[in-house]
Amino acid sequence: MTLLPLPCSKIQDFSLPNSTWNSEMLQLYKHYNSLCEVETEGGEKEGQWKKIPGYNRLLKYATGGVYLSKIIQSKARLFTRNINEPGAGFEYVLFVNREEQKCVGIWQCGHLLEGPPGHVHGGAIATMIDTVTGCVASLTGAVMTANLNINYRSPIQLGTTVVIETVVEKIEGRKKFILCKVTSPDGTKLHTDATALFLSIDINKLLLGR
Amino acid sequence: MTLLPLPCSKIQDFSLPNSTWNSEMLQLYKHYNSLCEVETEGGEKEGQWKKIPGYNRLLKYATGGVYLSKIIQSKARLFTRNINEPGAGFEYVLFVNREEQKCVGIWQCGHLLEGPPGHVHGGAIATMIDTVTGCVASLTGAVMTANLNINYRSPIQLGTTVVIETVVEKIEGRKKFILCKVTSPDGTKLHTDATALFLSIDINKLLLGR
Numbered sequence: 001m002t003l004l005p006l007p008c009s010k011i012q013d014f015s016l017p018n019s020t021w022n023s024e025m026l027q028l029y030k031h032y033n034s035l036c037e038v039e040t041e042g043g044e045k046e047g048q049w050k051k052i053p054g055y056n057r058l059l060k061y062a063t064g065g066v067y068l069s070k071i072i073q074s075k076a077r078l079f080t081r082n083i084n085e086p087g088a089g090f091e092y093v094l095f096v097n098r099e100e101q102k103c104v105g106i107w108q109c110g111h112l113l114e115g116p117p118g119h120v121h122g123g124a125i126a127t128m129i130d131t132v133t134g135c136v137a138s139l140t141g142a143v144m145t146a147n148l149n150i151n152y153r154s155p156i157q158l159g160t161t162v163v164i165e166t167v168v169e170k171i172e173g174r175k176k177f178i179l180c181k182v183t184s185p186d187g188t189k190l191h192t193d194a195t196a197l198f199l200s201i202d203i204n205k206l207l208l209g210r
Numbered sequence: 211m212t213l214l215p216l217p218c219s220k221i222q223d224f225s226l227p228n229s230t231w232n233s234e235m236l237q238l239y240k241h242y243n244s245l246c247e248v249e250t251e252g253g254e255k256e257g258q259w260k261k262i263p264g265y266n267r268l269l270k271y272a273t274g275g276v277y278l279s280k281i282i283q284s285k286a287r288l289f290t291r292n293i294n295e296p297g298a299g300f301e302y303v304l305f306v307n308r309e310e311q312k313c314v315g316i317w318q319c320g321h322l323l324e325g326p327p328g329h330v331h332g333g334a335i336a337t338m339i340d341t342v343t344g345c346v347a348s349l350t351g352a353v354m355t356a357n358l359n360i361n362y363r364s365p366i367q368l369g370t371t372v373v374i375e376t377v378v379e380k381i382e383g384r385k386k387f388i389l390c391k392v393t394s395p396d397g398t399k400l401h402t403d404a405t406a407l408f409l410s411i412d413i414n415k416l417l418l419g420r
Contacts (some may be wrong), residue, residue: 057287057334072321072368072369075322076328076368078325078331079320079322079333080331080333082298082322083293087418088292088311089292112285114267114286114287114289115288116354117413118286120289121291121337121339121340122354123290123333123336123338123340123341124289126358126360127333130332131333134332143215144326144362147361147362148360148361148362149357149358150359150360151357152356152358157414159280203253206328206365
């Protein structure tokens with residue numbers, strides 16, 4: 001039984017540029033793309049980074065899963081990709097560097113993410129952090145969030161772009177400790193910093209109930 | 211200049227029951243409603259709890275605000291109320307008890323909040339926690355989130371109802387320390403616990419830039 005996502009060519013990759021991406025998003029996207037793996041003429045691979053495709057749901061993951069109703073299962077969508085209108089919610093792309101155990105997320109925060117007037121909701125910032133730290137933590141297998149400790153230092157205005165850099169600090173048994181910071185595109189302004197703890201899990205247990 | 215929200219009778223209160231609310235949501239709603247203030251025949255008020263109306267945006271808050279474009283400003287929606295389809299995102303209602311400095315949130319987690327397969331995204335859980343802790347912290351004035359420290363203990367299935375109980379632990383100057391737990395409707399299963407730190411702010415500074 002196949003339980004893990006099986007991307008196929010028909011599925012839309014939402015982490016590709018669209019007309020709502022601002023110039024900072026595009027510039028950062030091009031920068032990290034330029035650092036990505038390419039095959040040289042000699043057949044060797046260069047570039048340590050890799051772009052992660054962004055889908056809006058988990059696919060074909062639980063044939064026979066008993067954990068929720070078929071209706072909910074068929075309609076479920078990833079929280080970060082649940083808004084259909086481009087640019088209105090989260091626009092983002094993730095790049096990973098396996099060798100250095102890093103993940104970078106480039107995020108543009110749309111107008112539907114409001115918390116304090118004109119600014120991004122603290123929960124939306126936590127969502128971005130959970131996503132990028134979860135990405136780096138899952139480089140070596142399936143994980144679940146066990147702890148997020150987030151310091152909100154400077155609010156993020158709606159419509160702006162932020163960069164989220166994460167790195168695996170250490171691994172102890174099932175525990176993966178992640179460091180994270182959220183900055184302005186040029187890195188000069190620290191919006192948020194965080195630590196995250198993830199636990200390795202058996203994905204089958206989650207899917208089939210515990 | 212009026213900067214704070216001015217609810218008017220035309221604005222929809224999204225925290226009232228709708229056809230998507232399950233029996234647990236309705237039961238909890240009725241329970242806390244029964245504890246709410248009512249005027250007795252003698253003109254005295256009984257009941258310590260009060261329901262907080264739930265809007266999907268902040269109203270008329272920044273005439274002349276310079277912090278973001280007029281287009282974004284006019285289209286901005288509260289992160290927790292940005293899905294139009296009832297039952298698909300967050301369904302919730304908040305009740306506060308000023309005397310005991312408590313806030314309770316009753317939440318039904320729709321199918322658009324997925325993180326791990328079939329379960330609520332860690333960021334969506336953080337969003338619910340930020341909302342309820344922020345509500346109790348703001349009983350005595352405007353605040354911004356400074357820290358969230360969240361322990362994820364047991365995953366929440368899509369479609370289920372949770373209760374989020376918060377209380378002000380202590381206040382030190384501008385700092386308000388909040389305790390929070392997320393449980394199953396009957397309180398027997400602890401899904402998540404958290405602490406939150408909020409800072410009192412001058413709302414005008416936030417609106418007019420800093």
